[in-house]
Amino acid sequence: MSSHNNLGLHLRLKDNLASLVEEAQLLELSCIQFFLVEQKNHQYITFSPKDKQIFLSARQSFLKDVFIHSSYWINAASSKKDVFNVSRALLRREIKTAKSLEIPYLVLHAGSSKGYTATPEDPLGKTQGLQTLARMLNAILKKESDVTILLENAAHGSKTLGNDLNDFLALKGYLDFPEKIGFCLDTAHAYAYGYALSPIDELLAFVDKTMGLASLKLIHFNDSENLFGSMQDKHAFPGAGEIGQDMLAPFLHHPSIKGLPKIIEAPVSSRQKLLQIIESVSSW
Numbered sequence: 001m002s003s004h005n006n007l008g009l010h011l012r013l014k015d016n017l018a019s020l021v022e023e024a025q026l027l028e029l030s031c032i033q034f035f036l037v038e039q040k041n042h043q044y045i046t047f048s049p050k051d052k053q054i055f056l057s058a059r060q061s062f063l064k065d066v067f068i069h070s071s072y073w074i075n076a077a078s079s080k081k082d083v084f085n086v087s088r089a090l091l092r093r094e095i096k097t098a099k100s101l102e103i104p105y106l107v108l109h110a111g112s113s114k115g116y117t118a119t120p121e122d123p124l125g126k127t128q129g130l131q132t133l134a135r136m137l138n139a140i141l142k143k144e145s146d147v148t149i150l151l152e153n154a155a156h157g158s159k160t161l162g163n164d165l166n167d168f169l170a171l172k173g174y175l176d177f178p179e180k181i182g183f184c185l186d187t188a189h190a191y192a193y194g195y196a197l198s199p200i201d202e203l204l205a206f207v208d209k210t211m212g213l214a215s216l217k218l219i220h221f222n223d224s225e226n227l228f229g230s231m232q233d234k235h236a237f238p239g240a241g242e243i244g245q246d247m248l249a250p251f252l253h254h255p256s257i258k259g260l261p262k263i264i265e266a267p268v269s270s271r272q273k274l275l276q277i278i279e280s281v282s283s284w
């Protein structure tokens with residue numbers, strides 16, 4: 001199945017895992033990402049043993065690469081103690097679910113340094129934010145070896161952590177288990193934040209210095225509705241946004257990242273439209 005190599009899609013979870021599997025099959029995807037939160041009621045999915053079985057057998061047969069995108073309820077760097085504690089419980093819950101579905105990766109946004117003390121050397125208070133994030137990851141990863149958390153770069157400015165890729169380099173200094181952390185590079189976020197995607201060699205050299213290419217496990221292969229450096233996060237279909245095919249295509253073919261799954265986080269669209277996008281991008 002799937003002639004689309006490592007190209008995949010973010011799918012929306014509707015009623016159960018079986019319908020997610022069916023959707024992946026209809027779209028001929030071997031690579032998907034989804035939230036554990038159901039679209040219709042904004043609650044975590046609960047699945048029956050049978051439903052789980054359907055998913056696990058699809059994992060065996062054709063769903064080669066599967067990623068969970070953690071919910072936006074989680075703020076892993078929060079300066080508020082109650083938010084931090086709730087986030088830790090949710091993160092544990094999502095990891096447990098991922099494990100039960102034999103999904104090895106959970107994508108997580110790094111959060112924000114809102115509420116932390118700014119200093120002349122650190123005007124955004126990012127150091128404390130990153131230390132809090134590290135505290136969260138250290139607590140979670142102490143007893144976890146089946147699921148790798150993938151931190152994703154962000155588009156937004158100011159106190160958002162992980163917009164500047166150097167934040168990840170700083171974070172590593174506070175991690176007890178840096179080998180249990182991986183990264184996800186979102187092309188739209190990088191572009192909107194103000195990273196030139198071309199020449200790709202230069203960008204990947206910087207990614208290697210900060211995230212580390214060996215720790216990069218996933219590309220979010222998105223175009224951007226918003227301008228370069230706008231710090232606004234709105235995805236467009238690959239080739240239909242400000243980045244465009246010429247700058248995006250090298251992310252499919254560059255030898256350093258050729259083998260990595262590339263997931264398109266497309267605007268809500270019909271199955272037909274999605275099939276057309278996948279078809280078109282795989283011919284680039």
Ligand SMILES: [Zn+2]
Pocket residue numbers: 152186220265
């Ligand atoms: Zn993304």
